[in-house]
Amino acid sequence: MKHRVEKDPLGQVRVPAHAYYGVQTQRALENFPISGLTAPPELVTATVLIKKAAAETNRDLGRLDGTIADAIGTAADEVLAGGLRDQFVVDVYQAGAGTSHNMNTNEVLANRAAELLGGTRGEYSRVHPNDHVNMGQSTNDVFPTATRLALLAMLPDLLAAGRELAEGLEEKSREFSHVLKTGRTHLQDAVPMTLGQ
Secondary structure, three states, X not given: OOEEEEEEOOEXXXXXXXXXXXXXXXXXXXXXXXXXOEOOHHHHHHHHHHHHHHHHHHHHOOXXXXXXXXXXXXXXXXXXXXXXXXXXXOEOOOOOOOHHHHHHHHHHHHHHHHHHOOOOOOOOOOOOHHHXXXXXXXXXXXXXXXXXXXXXXXXXXXXXXXXXXXXXXXXXXXXXXOOEEEEEEXXXXXXXXXXXX
């Protein structure tokens, strides 16, 4: 596999040449290989929506060059349409408050936006993950907001699963309503009850 070398204040890191993520994401992959599970698609979508909205807002406020903001928006639209999903690689059980997920998103959008502007992956002079994509944001705001947006998107499935669970428990309650057992409270035997209760 071919690699490119990226650097940050901690030093140099080899990143797969094909990757749209960068040095911070690569460090997270090496430092937090906890479960092998990545962020759910709903969380990626929510985080990308926040990044797109921030780029548009920063452009409208005159803080971010319009060309860069538009490139970030186009990169975000590509992800929202299903592209580059394999580039969101950090473990869902990362350390901290979502910093690795936030940086993974910043790097993917920055590298794709840079490509759209004629640049190359890993060269952040055109579009920088922190200075441009993460402008005016804190992980401590982005990650909780993205989590809430993702949960809202997942709510219909969660409610359906909850209804299915409740129906299953009611069925088991009826099935075992005739089985008498000793109730328990504070780790001690209590009054008789049925298993269905």
